[in-house]
Amino acid sequence: MDSLFDAADGGENREERLAELARQVAVCTRCDLALSRTNTVFGTGDPYSPLMLIGEGPGENEDATGLPFVGRAGKLLDDILAAVDLTRRDVYITNIVKCRAAVEEGGRMKNRQPRTSEIKACNIYLQGQTEAIKPKIILCLGGPAAKTVIDKDFRITKDRGKWYDLEGGIKAMATFHPAYVLRQRGEDLQNTKRLVWKDIQAVYAEYQQAIEERG
Numbered sequence: 504m505d506s507l508f509d510a511a512d513g514g515e516n517r518e519e520r521l522a523e524l525a526r527q528v529a530v531c532t533r534c535d536l537a538l539s540r541t542n543t544v545f546g547t548g549d550p551y552s553p554l555m556l557i558g559e560g561p562g563e564n565e566d567a568t569g570l571p572f573v574g575r576a577g578k579l580l581d582d583i584l585a586a587v588d589l590t591r592r593d594v595y596i597t598n599i600v601k602c603r604a605a606v607e608e609g610g611r612m613k614n615r616q617p618r619t620s621e622i623k624a625c626n627i628y629l630q631g632q633t634e635a636i637k638p639k640i641i642l643c644l645g646g647p648a649a650k651t652v653i654d655k656d657f658r659i660t661k662d663r664g665k666w667y668d669l670e671g672g673i674k675a676m677a678t679f680h681p682a683y684v685l686r687q688r689g690e691d692l693q694n695t696k697r698l699v700w701k702d703i704q705a706v707y708a709e710y711q712q713a714i715e716e717r718g
C-alpha cells in the first residue's frame with residue numbers, strides 16, 4: 504500500500520494530515536462512487552484517541568450531511584458508546600469507503616454494500632487516516648470493515664468479539680454494525696445487543712489501559 508505521507512513527518516500535527524487527506528477525498532474520483540455522491544464522508548472525532556471505529560460506508564443520511572453515523576444507526580452507536588461512558592468526541596470514527604454506495608430500486612436510490620473494487624480504491628485513505636491517528640485499538644463495525652481491516656476471510660457471526668493483532672501494535676476487534684442490530688427483531692435483537700454490549704466493554708478495558716499507559 505502506498506503511503507500518502509512522508510514517513511519523515513514523525514506523526515505530529517495529525518489535524519493537518521487529516522485535513523489534507525479530507526481535501527483529497529473531497530475531490531476523489533478513484534472509483535465510480537464519486538459519480539453519485541452528494542457529499543464525501545471522511546471521518547470525525549479525536550485524532551489523538553487511542554480508539555478508532557471503522558464502519559462500512561455512508562448511507563443516505565450520511566451522504567446528505569457529510570457526517571458518519573447519523574440517523575437511527577448513529578443514535579444506536581451513541582448508545583453503545585454511552586454504555587461505557589464514551590462519546591463520539593472520545594474516539595475517531597470513519598468508514599472503509601468515503602462515498603455512498605447505492606443502487607436504484609423502484610425509482611429510488613437504496614443503500615448497497617460497497618464492492619471489493621470500491622473498497623480497494625478507497626483503502627489508501629483509510630490507510631492514511633490510520634497512519635495519522637496511530638490508534639492502539641480498532642473496533643470494526645460489521646463484516647465488510649472487518650474483512651478489510653482484519654482478515655479477508657473474517658466471518659462476523661463467528662469471529663466477532665475476538666482480539667486480533669495488526670501491524671503497528673494495533674489490537675483489533677469487530678462487532679455487529681449498528682444498522683444490522685436495528686434490523687433484528689424480538690429475541691434476536693436482544694441477543695445481538697447483548698453481544699455488542701459485551702464487545703464494547705472489552706474494547707473499553709483496552710481503551711482505559713491505553714489512556715493509563717499514555718499517562
Ligand code: SF4
Binds near residue numbers: 600
Ligand atoms: S469511495 Fe473512496 S475511492 Fe471511491 S470516489 Fe469516494 S473517496 Fe474516492
